[in-house]
Amino acid sequence: MLPFSRWPAPTTAFVSPMIGETAWNVTRGHGSFLTIEFGPPFLVVNEHASGAMRTAHTRGAWGLWIYCCHWEVTYASAQLAWSEDDAETIERAAAVLNGQRLTAIAVDPNSGRTEFHFDLGGAMTTWPYDDDPDEEQWSISTRDAVLRINATGRYEIAAVDAPLSDDGWLPLV
Secondary structure (H helix, E strand, C coil): CEHHCCCCCCHHHHHHHHCCCCEEEEEEEECCCCEEEEEEEEEEEEEECCCCCCCEEEEEEEEEECCCEEEEECCCEEEEECCCCCCCHHHHHHHHHCCEEEEEEEEEEEEEEEHHHHECEEEEECCCCCCCCCCCCEEEECCCEEEEEEEEEEEEEEECCCCCCCCEEEEEC
């Protein structure tokens, strides 16, 4: 595993400020997607094109989105849930991560696995689906930018509203 401290400078600069931050609003999204907020909250207000509607929600300074991959959540090395479990099991596992501080992130560029470690014994591991080695697995977004990691352990950093690129992925090593 390659700890974030040995990632290329742009990715290390992106990730290092969120280490030590508390996970909050750990939520199961569509299917088995997970979202986790870190850092101070801020309000996001979206004006809809029609002008007749507006939505608002709270985000963290960093938002981690786990999707398009398998994952498991463990506590004290015991599996609490994995991405194929039922909604109730996933939600219980998400609740265990809520309130824990992120202590480390490590990616294995050879297997595409990523480990997220937390201070009270929680951990989350992601690994690629078998069907698409270039599939984006997870991302960390801020107000302005997003760091994306794909199944081959490659990354891209882009504006938060930029589409995924086909050729902008860079190696972590």
